[in-house]
Structure formats: C-alpha cells, structure tokens
Amino acid sequence: MSAPAAVTGAPRLLRASLHHEARSFAPWIAIVTALSASSVLVYPWVFPTQADREGLATLVGSNPALGLIFGPAFDLSTADGFNAWRALALGGLFTALGAIFVVTRATRGQEDSGQAELLASGVLGRSSRLLTAVAMGLVMSVVVGVVSFLVAWACGGGVESTALLSATFTATGWMGTGIAAVTSQLGAEARASSSLAVATFGTLFILRGFAYSVEAADWAIWINPLAWMTETKPSVDNSWAPLGLAVALTAVTLAVAFVLQSRRDFGQGAIAPAPGPARGRTRSPFALALRLNRGSLIAWAVGFGVLGTVFGYFTTAITDLLSADEGIAQILAAGATTPEDLFGAFLATIISLVGIISSIACVQMVLRVRKEEMEDRVEPLIATPVSRPRYYAAHVGVALLAAPVFLTIAGLVIASFASGADIGVTFGEALGQALVTVPAVWTVVAVSIAVVGARPRLAIAAWAGVVISFALTLLGPTFGLDDWVLGISPYYHVPHLATSAYSWGGLAVVALVGALLCGVGFRGFRHRDLATS
C-alpha cells in the first residue's frame, strides 16, 4: 500500500513540524483554558446567591453592548450557563486565531522564508505541505478542546455542557483552519494571508453579536458559521447537531484550498500587491520602525477604540450590579468603604486590563527587532552610520509610545462613559487613571526590551512580564495571594485616582525597575554579536 503521490512525505513532515511548532500552540491553549476554567471557578464566588444571579441576568439582558462580544446569555443561573456565555465566543475566537496563525506560518510563512522551497524540492508530494499545515491547525484545535474540557471539568464544570463548550472551541478552530488554508492560497505573503483570515473571522464575530443583539431573523443567524456555535446552547439545550455544520464547512473550505493550491504558482498568491513608489520617503530608523509597525499600530488602535466601548458600557452597567448587591450595600452602610473607593478600584481594574492588553501589542513590536535581525535586515542598517543604540531606540521608542496612545484612546472612551454614569468618577479621573497606568505597561514592556537586547535566544521570555502581570492582576486576588506576591505585578502599584487615598511611591519604584530593565536591554544590544544566518 502506498500513499497517493500528492501527499508523499506528509506524515514525516507533520511529525517534524509538530516537534518544532508545538510550543507556539501553548499560549492559545492557555488563554482558552483559563477563560473557560476561570468562569467555573469564579462564578460561585462572585455570584453566591440566587439574587446575585438574577441580578447578573438582568444586567446582561439590559446591556446589548455585552452581547456584541459575548453573544446572548441563555442561562446565567448556573456556573455552566455562565461559562457558556462568557467563554463560548471568545474561546472559539482565540482557538481560531491560533489555528489561523499556525496554518499561515506553515504555508505562506515557509514560502516567504524560502524554507518551503527546500522542502518542496525534497521527496514531498505537491499537496504535502498544505496537508501538514492543515493537520497542525486541526490538531491544535483538538488539543485546545481537550485541555480546556479537562481543566474546566476538574474545576467543577458539568460533564456534558463543558464537553460541548470545549467542542465548540475545537469546531471553531477547525473552521479557522479551513479559512486560513484558503486565504493562504490567496494572499501574496504570509501577513496578507493571515490578515485576510483574521478579518473574515472578526467580521463574522461582530455580525454574530450584532444579529443576536438586535434579535435578527433566523436566517441572519443561521448563515453565520460562528452563530452555529452559539446555537449549540451548552448547558441549556446541549445540542450537538450544529457542530456537524462546522465540520462540513471545514471539509468544503479545505477542498477549495487544495484545488486553489494545485492551481497557483509557488510563492505567488491570487492577489498581487500593487507596485510601490520608485523613490522612498522613509529616511530614518524611527520612520522605518514606524512604517514596519504601521499596520499593527492602526489595527490595535481601532481595537482599543472597540475595547474602550465595551469596557465603558461595562462601567455604566456595574453601577446597577453593585447597587443591587446586598453584600455591598451592607459594607457601604457599615461605613467600611465608600462608593468612591469601590468605583475607583473598579475603574483601576478595568484600566489595568486595557494596560495588559496594550502590553501585548507593545511586546509584539519589541519582538519585531528580533524578527528583523533573524531575517538579516538589521545588518545592512547597522552597516550605515546608524549606531546600534539608535537602531534599537527607534523600535523601542515606537513600542513605548504606542502604550500611551492605546491607553489614551481606550481611556477617552471609558472616561466619557464613566463620567456620564453617575458613579462619582469624573472624566478627568478616568482619563487620568488610564495615563497613570502607562508606567506600569512600560515596565512590563521593558522585560521584553531586556530580553531582546541581552538574551535574544530566549525570545519567548519576552512575554514573561505580560503573563505574570496578567495572572497576578486577574487571577491573583481570587486565590487569596499575599500582598507582596500581588505586588510583583506593576499594575498593583498604580494609584487609584478616584479613591480617597492613594500614593505614588509604588509607581516610582515600578518606573525605576522599568528603567533598569531598559538599561540592561540597551547595554546587551550594544555589546552582543548580531545574529548571522
């Protein structure tokens, strides 16, 4: 028995690729699992009584903005129902994003780097590379589903609803794999291909939320593959049938991808980029860094506008929730805290979240330096009178400037919502809160500046700051960690401007640590060998 010639060598290539790429699956698996398991864990703690749960349902029901992101809430009276509402949409989205990046990297990414040419000239069938890439996307999605199921189930989720919810993650990841397999044949380069797939998914995502929020007709829901996932209604209906539609769609898109692949030339896409200008206007390292990050700067800026809107709405909604909460009413009546302190702390928390997300964008920009270096594009620049510190400063500067820009965008939107919400938070306090969070973001980004500058081989460690601050800020308090542990996160030291008392001392220390890390990075970049291929 022999495999069809078109896929010769695929199993061996898959094994080798999984060996090299499996590490890149980890963040997606972690994010989705954390999202799902945390809802099961947090639910009984945040909404202990029946009244709390009804309050939550009313709140969600009365706030269509939440539905835009999370989709409709079918049942918020159980932990499983809450999990289905909170994790289904975002968990599926993250799994699909992971699959899109894996597939794109293994197809167009390899072609761009020339790696594929070597492979293609070896004993490898015409379709083996695409088959391998697709298999990696499918496998990653399955792993996300299995891991998130096991963890959420271990945290107390019900078997069937948790299994179904996790299956929707996998199914969404499969559809992402299919779409990415097609867009990989269309775009002229890896970036164009993945952007096309991400944009397709993002549009479907928003359309789903919109269709449910405005209670659109059935057909508007059923033409959207992402809505099929919502229609499984884990913990309410536990309907598995819509998953079949997802599998069918995956099969169809994959078939299309293989046909397209057999018709296109190696290294070329269906959409050719337009000719560029014959003369250039990018004339300094900073202009170059800005230009290289332009696409992601714009995309993230728009993202922060949207995020600000969602969080802003949340600000207005939380008032109702808190004032309806008996426990909190009692605390307030006892004078243990004031409403200002409560809202101030709440505001600081959501803005810390914005900060954490913007640190992801900024660390990506710092890691860009490593990518440029590995792809031999730093060498010709350093061979001009541009000094290493100047080159590094250009990229680091763009990353560090991006933080206040993102926080200002989200801060302005949140501030306009918060100041109108009658929670005793002024516009200035809310915007100021966003601005005082900037040094904390800088310090998190400084970890990546130190890593890329001084220990570039450990590039993955560049994410350490983001991961640690995320875990401590979001999960730390619910685990009852000591203050000194929580204090490792820079966000812990951000003063809560809208509260009655706060201090600047902690933030000064945070800034100092950040400056030290930057120093380490610049010193390292100045003194080390540049990567040579």
Add this chain to the structure above:
Amino acid sequence: MPDTAQVIETQGLVKRFGRFTALDGLDLSVARGEVHGFLGPNGAGKSTTIRVLLGLLRANGGTARLLGGDPWSDVVELHQRLAYVPGDVALWPSMSGGEAIDLLGSLRGGLDDARRDELVERFELDPTKRGRQYSKGNRQKVAIVAALASNAELLILDEPTSGLDPLMENVFQEVLGEAKERGTTVLLSSHILSEVETLADRLSIIRAGRIVETGTLAQIRGNARTSVHATLTRTPAAADLAALHDVHLDGARLTATVDADGIGPAMSALAPYGLESLTVAPPSLESLFLRLYEDEGDAAGAR
C-alpha cells in the same frame, strides 16, 4: 582620525562561534585606493571577517583597524565613510526596491541622485517592485545600487555578484572600475577567481580562517607552477625529471608542473625523449587554488 595608507589592517584576528573557530589568526591588509580581491572557498571565513570589520561581530582576539579607527568602538564615524553590500541581501517585504535604496542611502548621509538613477538604469532594475517580488539577483542589484550611488571612500562587497547574470556581471565590473577611478578603495570578496582577476590590484586568499597567500596577481602567479603536458616518443627515466614536479606518466604521455624559473631546464630534460606534442600553460588561479588546497590537505594529513 589619522589618514593612514592602510585602509584595512588586521593582525591575528580570531573569531570563535562557541567552540568553532571561524577566524584563526587572520592578517589582512588593504591599501588606500586599491581593489583588493578577497578569495576563498565557501565557509572559509570571508563573511565573518567582513562582519568583524563592520562591527557586527566582536573579535575574540587580534586587532583590526579600519580607516584608521576601531571597527567596534568607532562604528558611526567609520560607517559614514564606507558602504556595504551583504552576500545575502534581505529586503523589507512590503517596501519597494527604490524605497530601500533611498532608506539605506539617507541613513548613510545621502546619495548622489544622478548616479543613483543612472545605476538603476544600467542594472535594468525595476525600483517599484516590492521586496518580496525580487529574485535573488535583483535584490543584490538593489544593494549594489545603494552602495555604489553613495560617495563612500571604502566599499566592502561580500560576494556581490552572486545571482547576477553574466550581462549584469559585466555592468558590475564596469561600474566598479569607475569607482576605482574615483579613488574608492574596494574589498571584494568572492569564491570565483575570474570575477576578481580583471579588477583586483592585489589578492588575499583565505582558507579555514587564515590568509594563506597575499600579493599581486603576478606575484601569486609567480609563486605558482606552470603546467606542462607533453607526449614523448620514449618513456623518460625518472632520474632525468628532477626539474619537474607532480610528475604523472601514462606510458609516453607526461603531465607535470614546473617552477616559474624551471621552464628552461625542464625543456632541456624532456627534449632528448622526443617531443611529439607540448602544451605549457601559465598557472591559472584555479590551479593555484587547487595547489593551495592540496598543500593544506597534505599538511592536515601529515599531522
């Protein structure tokens, strides 16, 4: 910075990558105004030498002087005076070739616009294509245009013509000749001897991280042996062939090499055996290369 006669001067340069020694006591010197051919097989250490000279890598031992300065600490001052073409040119995927030329040019402090346009024309380069769309040869052209359109006093070219077709290689030779006339010093690395033969004033041959031979073409040729192919009527006696080296006898057919000053005695030794045909070829650089490798091989084998 002192204006020394030697533009490049390294002594005992050592560069290690982990345990691997890429440069093993390299002595290279390039005089002002000369085109210096830097020849060696793949992996000999040409690019590594150049990267040390550019301050991209830090040497583990020895000294290097470039334009009278230190390549590691005087980076900015030195780089204002030189231009570099890497062996493997990577461009920014979304940037056009024209933009890349102007970026590199302005970082270097400006280009000669007229020369830039002329070079683009002569190399038949389409400057509006995006980085990703260029073939290897065309990426190479982008870097060559960017370097040669500057008014650098030193050009460091690392296998600049790899990927260029023969026509473009001719254009390159012409353009480099013009740069030489302007008084530019050039370090031209290559593993192809014919490429540097026409332009190089002096050559250095690198092998396994060391310079094994350096001098003008004539000097290097002078050291090399002439090759002799002869068909004789009788088989010669070994004792009569002392003036010849590397003797190989196949019946009456003889191939051998002789030292530059040994051609006369060799002919006298062969004449008595009746010469039916005779070819005497001057040493080509190829054969020189081969000889150097054999020597290396012998030395390695003897150890």
